[in-house]
Structure formats: structure tokens, C-alpha cells
Amino acid sequence: xxxxxxxxxxxxxxxxxxxxxxxxxxxxxxxxxxxxxxxxxxxxxxxxxxxxxxxxxxxxxxxxxxxxxxxxxxxxxxxxxxxxxxxxxxxxxxxxxxxxxxxxxxxxxxxxxxxxxxxxxxxxxxxxxxxxxxxxxxxxxxxxxxxxxxxxxxxxxxxxxxxxxxxxxxxxxxxxxxxxxxxxxxxxxxxxxxxxxxxxxxxxxxxxxxxxxxxxxxxxxxxxxxx
Numbered sequence: 001x002x003x004x005x006x007x008x009x010x011x012x013x014x015x016x017x018x019x020x021x022x023x024x025x026x027x028x029x030x031x032x033x034x035x036x037x038x039x040x041x042x043x044x045x046x047x048x049x050x051x052x053x054x055x056x057x058x059x060x061x062x063x064x065x066x067x068x069x070x071x072x073x074x075x076x077x078x079x080x081x082x083x084x085x086x087x088x089x090x091x092x093x094x095x096x097x098x099x100x101x102x103x104x105x106x107x108x109x110x111x112x113x114x115x116x117x118x119x120x121x122x123x124x125x126x127x128x129x130x131x132x133x134x135x136x137x138x139x140x141x142x143x144x145x146x147x148x149x150x151x152x153x154x155x156x157x158x159x160x161x162x163x164x165x166x167x168x169x170x171x172x173x174x175x176x177x178x179x180x181x182x183x184x185x186x187x188x189x190x191x192x193x194x195x196x197x198x199x200x201x202x203x204x205x206x207x208x209x210x211x212x213x214x215x216x217x218x219x220x221x222x223x224x225x226x227x
Contacts, residue, residue: 013068014086017076034074041070053216099124146211148200155201163202170195 020029044067051059072086079085100120103110122132130136138150173191203210 013072017072021076044070148197149204149210152201152204160205163198166198
């Protein structure tokens with residue numbers, strides 16, 4: 001598809017969404033708000049992940065469209081409030097990408113790009129009057145496993161053997177957790193919490209996405225249950 005056609009298709013999508021939201025449009029679309037659309041954003045994102053896992057290009061294209069719809073939908077709602085529209089959304093991310101890739105768009109060296117990227121992100125937050133504390137930078141609603149991974153990235157990196165040793169020590173304490181009881185619940189939570197977090201740290205060391213790993217393992221387990 002040519003650049004001109006891309007522009008036409010995006011414009012057509014925006015027009016369709018505006019029509020659906022209009023007084024003569026769809027009652028369901030008319031009553032939606034950014035808050036009511038939150039579950040659909042998550043649902044479409046996870047369906048896209050499944051399509052990518054299945055390596056089905058037709059399905060991936062379809063799910064990308066569903067996810068794009070959520071972006072266009074929410075942008076349309078704010079456009080009706082004269083706050084911003086899809087053009088401003090696209091401009092915002094384009095500006096961000098250019099700013100965070102000075103080695104591509106500003107002729108600077110690509111050396112230490114990851115560090116420079118992080119410094120630019122932190123400066124952007126300061127410019128918007130936001131804190132750079134880790135607890136303020138990680139979304140509150142991020143799944144616990146994904147949040148643990150982000151925290152693990154910020155910790156001092158231990159050797160792989162250190163994480164394995166820690167897991168072995170904690171696993172040795174599991175024998176105390178055989179029988180559930182109110183008296184050892186706190187200890188059980190502590191041990192299992194340490195095991196979970198050390199596992200996330202080990203995954204990070206091995207460059208394995210813990211969230212994706214558990215998701216795929218769970219899907220495999222479901223298939224085994226279904227036979």
C-alpha cells in the first residue's frame with residue numbers, strides 16, 4: 001500500500017468513527033467514554049499477542065486493526081471535547097521517537113544509546129512536572145509479574161549463579177509449607193514471594209520475558225486439560 005493510500009485509509013477510519021459517535025450514529029458508540037473502553041484496550045492487546053503467537057498474518061492484521069480502533073475511538077472522544085485528535089496523537093509519538101533517537105535523526109553517536117534513551121525519558125517527565133521516582137514511573141495497573149520485571153531491571157545485577165543459589169535456598173524452605181495453617185501463612189507468603197521475585201530476576205538475567213513465559217506456559221496447561 002502506498003503512502004497516499006495509507007493516509008486515505010486512516011482518514012476514512014477517522015471519518016467512520018466520527019459518524020458512529022455522531023447524533024445519527026450508533027447508540028453504543030455514542031455512550032462510550034475512555035473509562036468504559038479500558039477493558040477493550042486490554043482485551044484487544046491480549047488477542048493481538050495470541051495472534052502473534054499463532055504466527056497467523058491475517059489474524060495479526062485483523063487484531064492490529066481492532067487495537068488501532070481503540071486509539072482512534074478514544075482520540076475521537078477527546079476531539080469532541082476540543083482537547084486533541086488523532087493528528088495530535090500521531091504528532092506526539094513522532095516527536096517522541098525523533099527525540100529519543102538522536103543517533104538516527106540528529107547525527108549523534110549510537111554509543112550508550114540505552115542510557116541516553118533513559119536520560120531523555122527522565123528529562124521528558126521532569127519537563128512535564130512529573131517525578132522520576134520508580135514508584136511514579138511504573139503504571140499502577142501494570143500486572144504484578146510485568147511490574148516485578150521492570151523493578152528487576154533497576155536492581156544491581158547479580159550473577160546468574162546468585163539467583164539460582166537464592167532459589168535453591170528458598171526451595172529448601174518449601175517443606176515447611178506442606179500443611180497450610182494460619183500460624184505459618186506469613187512465612188509461606190515471604191518464602192513464595194522471594195521465589196517468585198528471584199525467578200523474575202533470573203528471567204531478566206537470561207533475557208526471558210517472565211510475563212510472556214508464564215502466559216505461554218498457562219496456555220499449554222489449558223490445552224493439556226482440554227486434551
